[in-house]
Amino acid sequence: MGALFSRVSKTSSSTEKMAPVALKYYGQAQSNYKPPLIANENAYLGDVFSSEKENPEKPISAGFYRLEKGTPLVYEYTYDEMKIIVEGEFNISDETGQTVKAKPGDVFYFPKGAKITFTTETYGLAFYTGQRKQGAA
Template identity: 80%
Template sequence: MSAPVAFRYSAQAQSNYKPPLIANDNAFLGDVFTSEAENPEKPMCAGFYRLEKGTPLVYTYTYDEMKIILEGEFEIADTTGQKVTAKPGDVFYFPKGATITFTTPSYGLGWFTGQRKEGGA
């Protein structure tokens, strides 16, 4: 019989966690949790992505990711011509290889889960 495994918890993370700047002067992303220690062959990461008004972020995914919009608004477009105005409660799947452009008229905050190692975005 294997030993019990504890869950992890981040209290009020949507309000308290501030993701670090990752691109331009307005794109922030931070991993809150990773499964890398428990599952190094198929790790997952989850955290927050925040974009503020300014430079669009163009990102090509090297892993699969899912995202739910929590606050604000995003304009999300891909290279196929698909474009969506994303609002709180909207859920997205970005497959490996997709190139996505994120913009916002003010700001947007999303929660993501990606099949990658910590810091691999």
């Protein structure tokens, strides 16, 4: 199975194998990772992993966003991001007037420039991946 995952680089006259690249793993991150407070008294966000060191030109970062009942979070995206709701519920709206009651399993794409308002009546937890440097949210 190791050969299936090897990386190959083609040169003009031959094929040479590159050194193996290790995966990164955070077991049970949905329950064990606690994102830090980022805004208001109730909005938490933290990157679990980022590709910034391996790919500084086009990094992606991924982690968890948690919102508890309280102040709405209004956020204008300066990068493209995707989120999947993993626990709880959010009310998510944009400047076009579109509003969605988001539940576990729902997937969202927030394009660069979108201004999004997040609220919740209880709490919501989402996993995201964004095309940005680590900590640049």
